Structures are given as structure tokens and as C-alpha cells.
Amino acid sequence: DQQVKQNSPSLSVQEGRISILNCDYTNSMFDYFLWYKKYPAEGPTFLISISSIKDKNEDGRFTVFLNKSAKHLSLHIVPSQPGDSAVYFCAASDPNYGGSQGNLIFGKGTKLSVKP
Amino acid sequence: DAGVTQSPTHLIKTRGQHVTLRCSPISGHKSVSWYQQVLGQGPQFIFQYYEKEERGRGNFPDRFSARQFPNYSSELNVNALLLGDSALYLCASSIDANTEAFFGQGTRLTVV
Numbered sequence: 001d002q003q004v005k006q007n008s009p010s011l012s013v014q015e016g017r018i019s020i021l022n023c024d025y026t027n028s029m030f031d032y033f034l035w036y037k038k039y040p041a042e043g044p045t046f047l048i049s050i051s052s053i054k055d056k057n058e059d060g061r062f063t064v065f066l067n068k069s070a071k072h073l074s075l076h077i078v079p080s081q082p083g084d085s086a087v088y089f090c091a092a093s094d095p096n097y098g099g100s101q102g103n104l105i106f107g108k109g110t111k112l113s114v115k116p
Numbered sequence: 117d118a119g120v121t122q123s124p125t126h127l128i129k130t131r132g133q134h135v136t137l138r139c140s141p142i143s144g145h146k147s148v149s150w151y152q153q154v155l156g157q158g159p160q161f162i163f164q165y166y167e168k169e170e171r172g173r174g175n176f177p178d179r180f181s182a183r184q185f186p187n188y189s190s191e192l193n194v195n196a197l198l199l200g201d202s203a204l205y206l207c208a209s210s211i212d213a214n215t216e217a218f219f220g221q222g223t224r225l226t227v228v
Contacts (some may be wrong), residue, residue, distance in 0.1 A: 043219030089158050102149040102213055103172045106158030
């Protein structure tokens with residue numbers, strides 16, 4: 001049973017436009033969320049995170065929004081660039097391990113394609 | 117600075133065999149976690165070790181085991197391989213058990 005869900009397997013966006021990647025979760029005890037980016041033949045790379053005490057966190061072109069009542073978070077990339085083309089994973093820190101980032105629950109990922 | 121390094125990068129094994137995967141964390145990192153990523157899925161947590169002690173274990177059978185050495189490197193062992201064990205095995209290290217995890221490039225295991 002998936003506790004972290006990314007329901008869109010793929011997303012295609014034009015360069016310069018906004019990319020919005022969505023993630024839903026089922027466990028209301030989750031209190032720390034992360035986004036990772038993964039290129040083929042590489043391991044996931046940390047992008048941005050958000051704690052449940054916030055509803056927004058921004059880092060350059062990347063912004064993550066958290067809606068706790070809806071158990072939903074989203075990653076916004078503005079403006080999108082061709083180099084952003086990758087698989088994006090949403091992850092939650094397992095509360096059974098006290099917020100450890102060494103024990104993450106991942107979604108299935110969304111493949112983002114940014115077209116020039 | 118070297119990142120997380122995993123060896124080998126690719127491996128082909130036969131059903132029933134045993135495999136050992138290795139991970140060297142970033143220098144100064146004391147926590148190592150292992151994940152399995154099958155095609156089309158996100159990484160799934162297998163183990164976390166911190167200061168050579170097992171700190172967490174995911175929902176994997178006892179055929180999977182791991183350990184962490186005094187230099188904080190780690191091995192993941194899988195016995196009696198099944199076709200379904202074919203996956204990308206990822207290692208991640210962090211300074212301690214609760215800080216940002218950095219991933220290696222993974223070991224691609226194929227069981228035939």
C-alpha cells in the first residue's frame with residue numbers, strides 16, 4: 001500500500017514555462033518531506049525539503065508547497081529548463097524512525113521532459 | 117571530495133546464488149542506508165546503519181542482511197537470489213542518522 005503517491009508518471013513542459021509536480025501522502029504522521037531528482041545511471045540528488053511546520057519553502061527556481069489538510073505537496077520549477085529533464089521523486093521521512101532522513105518512503109516518481 | 121561510491125556498478129547473478137554489494141560513504145559520514153529500486157518504482161528502504169549498529173530495517177526477507185564496518189563502509193548481502201531481486205541497489209550516506217542523505221550511483225543487479 002503506497003503511502004507516498006505520485007499519480008502522474010510523466011509530464012511534458014515547454015522551456016521557460018512552469019513545471020508542477022504533485023505528490024499525495026496517506027500518513028498524517030509524516031512531518032518532513034523531500035524532493036529528489038534522478039538522471040539515468042545516477043543516484044537520486046536532493047533538491048529541496050519542507051517541514052510540516054511550514055507551508056512553503058523556496059530555493060532559487062524550485063518551490064515546494066505543502067497542504068497538510070489535503071495531505072498534498074507540490075514542486076514548482078520556474079522557469080523550466082531542458083536540463084531539468086529527469087525523474088523527480090517525492091519522499092517522506094518515516095516517523096517511526098524519529099525523522100531520520102536515512103529512512104525515506106518514496107513515491108514512484110514523475111518523469112519530467114522540458115522541451116526547448 | 118569523493119561522493120558515495122558503490123561497487124560493482126553492474127552485476128549478473130544466477131538464481132540461488134549469493135551477492136555482496138559494497139558502499140563507501142562520504143568521508144565523515146557515519147550513517148549508511150540501503151534502498152532497492154525496481155523498474156518503474158521509487159527506491160524502497162532496506163536498512164539503515166549508524167555507528168555500526170542497525171538503526172532501521174524495511175520490509176525485506178531475512179535473505180537480505182547488511183553490516184557496517186569501523187571505517188563506516190557497508191556491505192549488503194543477499195542470499196538465495198530470486199529473479200525478483202533484480203533491481204538497482206542504492207546506498208546513501210549522511211553525517212548522522214537524521215541529516216540529509218546523499219546517494220551513490222547504485223549497483224544494477226540482474227538475476228537470471
